[in-house]
Amino acid sequence: MTFVFAARARRLVLLAAGLSALIAGPALAEDRRVKIINETDHTIVQFYASNIGQNDWEEDILGTDMLRPGASVTVNVDDGTGYCKYDFKAVFSDGDVLIRQGIDVCNVSVYRYTGD
Structure with a gap:
């Protein structure tokens, strides 16, 4: 028994x-880590990633660092909310600002900023 x-x-x-x-x-x-690659002619001086449920940008992920042309950095955009869709904002040394919306960081492991 x-x-x-x-x-x-x-x-x-x-x-x-x-x-x-x-x-x-x-x-x-x-996995919410994304390799950001700068394939432009200008340095990325600020980079932001906020989930699509946010109303404002979070802190600058690069902090005091910069992403020079040809360079890359891997960032973990996991903010603990469980979101997979994020908006990216890159601020360049020439003053240009590029915003990309709805990037699925659960399925995208590399994101390229190109000169196009």
Whole structure:
């Protein structure tokens, strides 16, 4: 009798562990790191990424750094909200500002700013 109970308990534990892995798997798999590549002729002096549910831009991700032409940086835009869609704002040394809306950072791992 004890052996049957122990075997059932073990199966329940394994089943629960398997179910929790299935449930947590997709949430943990969402990688919100994006490699930003500057393929323009001007330095990116500020870069912002805010989820589409925000009404304002978050802090400048580059801080005191800059992204020179030909350079790249990998940023983690995960703000803990679970959003996958983000708006990007790049401010360039020549004064240009480029805003790109609705970028799915759960599916895009590289984003290029080009001179086009």
